[in-house]
Amino acid sequence: QVKNAVIVPVGAKGGFVAKQLPEGDRDAWLKEGIACYQIFVRGLLDITDNLVLGEVVSPASVIKHDADDIYLVVAADKGTATFSDIANGLSKEYNFWLGDAFASGGSNGYDHKKMGITARGAWVSVERHFRELGLNPGTTDFTCIGIGDMSGDVFGNGLLRSRHTKLVAAFNHMHIFLDPDPDTEKSFDERQRLFDLPRSTWGDYDVTLISQGGGIYPRSAKSIALSPQVKALLGVKADKVPPNMLITYILKAKVDLLWIGGIGTYVKAEDESHAEVGDKANDGVRINGAELGAKVIGEGGNLGCTQLGRIEYSLAGGLCNTDFIDNAGGVDCSDHEVNIKILLNKVVAAGDLTEKQRNQLLSTMTDEVGDLVLQDNYKQTQAISIAVADGVARLEEYRRLISSLEAAGKLNRALEFIPDEEMIAERKAKDLGLTRPEICILISYVKGVLKETLANGDMAANPSLSSEMLAMFPGQIWEKFGAELVEHPLRKEIIATKIANDMVNHTGITFVDRLRQSTGASVQAVALSYIIVRDVYNLESYWAEVEHLDYAVPAQTQMQMMRELMRLVRRSCRWLLRNRRSELNVAANMNKFATGIKEIFAGLGGYLTGSSRQEWETSRQSLVEQGVPEDLAEKIAGASHLYSALGIIEAQEQTGVALSEVATAYYAIGNRLSLEWFASQLNKLRPLTHWQALARETFREDLDWQQRALTVGILKMKAAPTDINERLDVWVDHHQELVERWQSMVVELKATKDAEYSMYSVALRELLDLAQSTLHSPVPEQ
Numbered sequence: 149q150v151k152n153a154v155i156v157p158v159g160a161k162g163g164f165v166a167k168q169l170p171e172g173d174r175d176a177w178l179k180e181g182i183a184c185y186q187i188f189v190r191g192l193l194d195i196t197d198n199l200v201l202g203e204v205v206s207p208a209s210v211i212k213h214d215a216d217d218i219y220l221v222v223a224a225d226k227g228t229a230t231f232s233d234i235a236n237g238l239s240k241e242y243n244f245w246l247g248d249a250f251a252s253g254g255s256n257g258y259d260h261k262k263m264g265i266t267a268r269g270a271w272v273s274v275e276r277h278f279r280e281l282g283l284n285p286g287t288t289d290f291t292c293i294g295i296g297d298m299s300g301d302v303f304g305n306g307l308l309r310s311r312h313t314k315l316v317a318a319f320n321h322m323h324i325f326l327d328p329d330p331d332t333e334k335s336f337d338e339r340q341r342l343f344d345l346p347r348s349t350w351g352d353y354d355v356t357l358i359s360q361g362g363g364i365y366p367r368s369a370k371s372i373a374l375s376p377q378v379k380a381l382l383g384v385k386a387d388k389v390p391p392n393m394l395i396t397y398i399l400k401a402k403v404d405l406l407w408i409g410g411i412g413t414y415v416k417a418e419d420e421s422h423a424e425v426g427d428k429a430n431d432g433v434r435i436n437g438a439e440l441g442a443k444v445i446g447e448g449g450n451l452g453c454t455q456l457g458r459i460e461y462s463l464a465g466g467l468c469n470t471d472f473i474d475n476a477g478g479v480d481c482s483d484h485e486v487n488i489k490i491l492l493n494k495v496v497a498a499g500d501l502t503e504k505q506r507n508q509l510l511s512t513m514t515d516e517v518g519d520l521v522l523q524d525n526y527k528q529t530q531a532i533s534i535a536v537a538d539g540v541a542r543l544e545e546y547r548r549l550i551s552s553l554e555a556a557g558k559l560n561r562a563l564e565f566i567p568d569e570e571m572i573a574e575r576k577a578k579d580l581g582l583t584r585p586e587i588c589i590l591i592s593y594v595k596g597v598l599k600e601t602l603a604n605g606d607m608a609a610n611p612s613l614s615s616e617m618l619a620m621f622p623g624q625i626w627e628k629f630g631a632e633l634v635e636h637p638l639r640k641e642i643i644a645t646k647i648a649n650d651m652v653n654h655t656g657i658t659f660v661d662r663l664r665q666s667t668g669a670s671v672q673a674v675a676l677s678y679i680i681v682r683d684v685y686n687l688e689s690y691w692a693e694v695e696h697l698d699y700a701v702p703a704q705t706q707m708q709m710m711r712e713l714m715r716l717v718r719r720s721c722r723w724l725l726r727n728r729r730s731e732l733n734v735a736a737n738m739n740k741f742a743t744g745i746k747e748i749f750a751g752l753g754g755y756l757t758g759s760s761r762q763e764w765e766t767s768r769q770s771l772v773e774q775g776v777p778e779d780l781a782e783k784i785a786g787a788s789h790l791y792s793a794l795g796i797i798e799a800q801e802q803t804g805v806a807l808s809e810v811a812t813a814y815y816a817i818g819n820r821l822s823l824e825w826f827a828s829q830l831n832k833l834r835p836l837t838h839w840q841a842l843a844r845e846t847f848r849e850d851l852d853w854q855q856r857a858l859t860v861g862i863l864k865m866k867a868a869p870t871d872i873n874e875r876l877d878v879w880v881d882h883h884q885e886l887v888e889r890w891q892s893m894v895v896e897l898k899a900t901k902d903a904e905y906s907m908y909s910v911a912l913r914e915l916l917d918l919a920q921s922t923l924h925s926p927v928p929e930q
Contacts, residue, residue, distance in 0.1 A: 539581020
C-alpha cells in the first residue's frame with residue numbers, strides 16, 4: 149500500500165504459486181507457469197466490473213457487495229515481467245475497457261530494464277543522501293558494496309549510474325566479488341559489458357581487471373583465503389573464513405554506499421529474531437542495522453532490510469529511506485504508461501489516431517516519461533529530508549497525526565513499526581525525532597489518505613483544476629490531445645493524486661492535519677487554499693530555481709530555502725481560510741492577488757525599513773555568499789515578509805489608496821511598533837503541547853489583523869501629512885498613552901529570556917486596543 153502514494157491506483161501486491169509443476173526442462177516449466185498465470189488473471193477479470201459504451205457492466209453470475217469498480221491493472225514484477233503481453237491478450241479476450249493498458253510493459257509499453265527506471269529512481273535517493281553529506285557521486289569517487297549481479301535490472305542499472313563508483317565487494321547467491329582498489333574507469337566498462345550480455349554472473353567478470361588481492365569466489369567453497377588488501381578493506385585479521393562469514397564482513401565494511409539490488413533480507417534489528425524476518429536462506433549472513441558500515445543505503449530491490457533494521461541503522465547515524473520510497477520508480481512508470489494508454493486508446497477508438505501512430509508516440513515519449521517519474525522521486529525524497537530535519541521540533545505534531553490516523557482506522561501503528569506513545573516520549577526526552585524510515589511510512593499514509601479524500605469529494609471534478617493534470621503527462625500529450633485529456637476517465641483520480649503529492653511535498657506531512665484542527669476547514673478547502681497560494685505567489689518557479697542549485701550550493705542551504713517557502717505557503721493558506729473561506733475560487737483569487745503580490749515582491753527592498761530592512765539584507769547577503777543567485781536570494785530572504793502582501797492588498801481595497809502607499813505604510817508601522825520583531829518572536833516559540841501550538845497560530849492571526857487595521861486606520865486619517873513618517877508622528881501624538889503602553893510591553897518582552905505564552909497574549913490585547921482606537925477614534929483635522 150505504501151508504494152502507491154505517488155500513483156493513481158490503490159491496493160496491494162498479489163501473486164501466484166504454481167504448486168504442481170511438471171517434470172522436465174525449463175520450457176515445460178514455463179509453459180505450465182504461463183497456463184497458471186492465465187488462470188489467475190482470468191479469475192481476476194471474471195469478477196471485475198467492465199466499462200462498455202461509457203456504462204459500468206458488472207460480471208455475470210457474480211453477487212457484488214461493493215460499489216462499482218472498473219479499475220484493475222496488473223503491474224509486471226519479478227517472475228512475470230515478460231508476461232505483460234499475455235495479460236493484455238486476456239484483457240482483449242474479455243473486451244476489458246483498459247485494452248493493453250491493463251498490464252504495463254509488453255511489446256508496446258515501457259521496458260523498465262531498458263529505461264533503468266527503478267534503479268534511476270533509487271539513485272535519486274542515493275544522490276540526495278550523498279548531497280547532504282557533501283559528496284557529488286557524479287564527480288567524486290566513492291566506495292560501494294552491492295547485493296546482486298550485473299544481469300539484474302536494478303543492480304545492473306544502479307551500478308552504471310556513475311563512473312565514479314568504486315565497487316569494492318558484491319555478492320549474490322552464487323559468487324562473492326572482491327576488488328579492494330578498483331580502477332573506476334576499467335571496472336565501469338567491464339560492468340557495462342556484463343550488463344549488455346543476454347545473461348551473466350560474476351563468474352563472467354574479467355579477473356585481470358581486478359585489483360591486487362581481489363578475486364571472484366564461489367559461495368559453495370568451504371573457506372576463502374583473505375589477502376592483506378581484503379583484510380585491510382574489511383578490517384578483519386583472519387586469514388581464511390567461510391563464505392557466509394565473509395559476506396557478514398562485507399556488510400559491515402566501512403564504505404560510502406550499500407546498493408541493494410538482489411533478493412533476500414540481509415539486515416534486521418538487534419531485537420528481531422531471524423525467524424521473524426522470514427527469509428531462512430539468509431539467516432547465516434544477516435546482520436543488525438547498527439552493525440552496517442555503509443554511510444548510505446540505496447534500496448533498489450525489495451525487502452533488503454527489515455523496517456526495524458532500517459530504524460536501528462538510522463538511529464546509529466546511517467542514511468536510508470525505505471525500499472518502497474527508493475524503488476517507487478517502477479510502479480510510477482507503470483502508472484504513467486497506463487494513464488497515457490487509457491487516453492490514447494480513446495483517441496484511437498475515435499479514429500483520430502491509428503494504433504501504429506499511438507505506438508510510435510508512446511516510444512517518442514519514453515525519455516519524458518522517465519523525467520516525470522524521476523521528478524516524483526526527487527520531490528518526495530526532498531520532502532522526507534526536510535521532515536527529518538524538522539523532526540525534533542515537530543515531534544508533537546507527528547504524534548498527534550499518528551494518533552489521528554490510528555483513530556480513523558487508516559494506520560496500524562504496530563504493523564508499520566511506528567513508535568508508540570511511550571517511545572515517542574523517550575525520543576522527546578532525548579531530543580530525537582522520528583527516523584527517516586518512520587517518516588517514509590508516515591508521508592506515504594498521509595498522501596494515500598489525502599488522495600482518497602480528494603478523489604471522493606467534489607473538488608477534483610472542478611473544471612478550473614483541469615490544468616493540474618498537465619504535470620502528470622508528457623508535453624506531447626497535452627499539446628496534441630488537451631481537449632481529450634480533460635475528459636480522461638480517471639480525471640478525478642489523477643487530479644487528486646497530483647494535488648495530494650504536490651501539497652505534502654511542498655508544505656510538509658502535518659500541514660493539512662494542522663490546518664484542519666486550527667481552522668475547522670475541510671480537506672478540500674485546505675487543498676484549494678494551497679493551489680491558490682501556490683499560483684498567486686508563482687511558487688513553482690521558485691521551487692524549480694532552488695532545485696536547480698543541486699551541488700552548486702550546500703544541500704542544507706537548499707532545504708532552508710524550501711523551508712522559508714513552506715512557511716510562506718502555510719501562513720498564507722491559513723490567512724485565506726480565515727479571511728476568504730467562502731471565496732476559495734482559484735481564478736478569482738488569481739485576479740485579486742497575483743498582480744499585487746508581484747508588485748510588492750518587486751519593490752520589497754524599498755518598502756522595508758529599520759531592523760526589517762537590515763534582517764532582509766543580512767539574509768540575502770548570506771544566501772548570495774553561499775552561491776545562491778542574487779535574484780533568487782532576494783525572493784527567499786523576503787519570503788517571511790511577503791506573506792503580508794495578502795493583508796496589504798486587502799487594506800488597499802478598504803482604503804482605495806495606491807498599493808505602493810499601502811505597502812509603505814504597512815511596513816513603516818511594523819517598524820515603528822517593532823511588529824516585525826514581535827512576529828519573529830512568535831515564530832521562535834516552540835510549543836510543547838497541541839494547545840500551545842494553537843495559541844501560537846492565534847497570536848499570529850491576531851497580529852496580522854491588528855497590523856492591517858492600524859494600516860487602514862492611519863491611511864484614513866483626514867488632513868494628515870502625506871509623508872508616512874510624518875503621518876505616523878501625528879498618529880502617535882494622538883494615541884500616545886496606548887502607544888507607550890505597547891512599547892513598554894515590547895521592552896519588557898525583549899528583556900525576558902523565556903517569555904511565557906501569557907505575556908504574548910496580554911501584549912496582543914494591548915495592540916488590539918491600539919488598533920481599535922485607531923479605527924474608531926480618528927485623529928482630529930489639523
